[in-house]
Amino acid sequence: MKVAVYPGSFDPITKGHLDIIKRGARIFDKVIVAVLINIDKKHLFSIDERVELIKRVTCHIENVEVVSFDGLLVNFLKEREISVILKGIRTVFDFEYELQMATVNKELNSEIETICMMADPQYSHISSSNVKQVAQFGGNIEKFVPNEILKDILDKIKA
Ligand code: PNS
Numbered sequence: 001m002k003v004a005v006y007p008g009s010f011d012p013i014t015k016g017h018l019d020i021i022k023r024g025a026r027i028f029d030k031v032i033v034a035v036l037i038n039i040d041k042k043h044l045f046s047i048d049e050r051v052e053l054i055k056r057v058t059c060h061i062e063n064v065e066v067v068s069f070d071g072l073l074v075n076f077l078k079e080r081e082i083s084v085i086l087k088g089i090r091t092v093f094d095f096e097y098e099l100q101m102a103t104v105n106k107e108l109n110s111e112i113e114t115i116c117m118m119a120d121p122q123y124s125h126i127s128s129s130n131v132k133q134v135a136q137f138g139g140n141i142e143k144f145v146p147n148e149i150l151k152d153i154l155d156k157i158k159a
Helices: 015-027 047-058 073-080 092-108 128-136 147-158
Strands: 003-008 030-036 064-069 084-089 113-118
Touching (some): 003 073, 015 047, 015 113, 030 047, 047 147, 128 147
Parallel strands (some): 003 030, 003 084, 030 064
């Protein structure tokens, strides 16, 4: 079975992330969305909330699983006996960042392959950070995030 792990912070999941998950699920037998538990970083949503929001928008895709992980990604992959990391690339800046991470991960475990998928141009400007910023200043984020989680983001920003 060909399994890929799609890791990230997903604070919150965007339409760009969801597009990569859907496309990845067509290529791999299973895509595991792995949400990083990073206690140092200030997140808008807690780890449980981020996982729940991703589950809500992916529940119709049979071969997608959503989990959280802590520590090194390569260790998570080893525990699960998976050797493929799936990532999305929007810009050359993403490429630089992903190339560095893929190289570090390869150095840590030479069995691991990072597969990068080009973002659909309609989503290449979307990031979780700009979703939060636009929402904080009252802008419309409907084009950036799945409809099912729109209210959660607006409520969280207001709270
Ligand atoms: O959505 P993000 O913040 O770009 O995701 C980054 C993520 C979670 C993929 C990356 O930070 C990660 O893999 N963190 C776990 C720690 C780790 O393994 N670091 C070594 C790779 S540089």
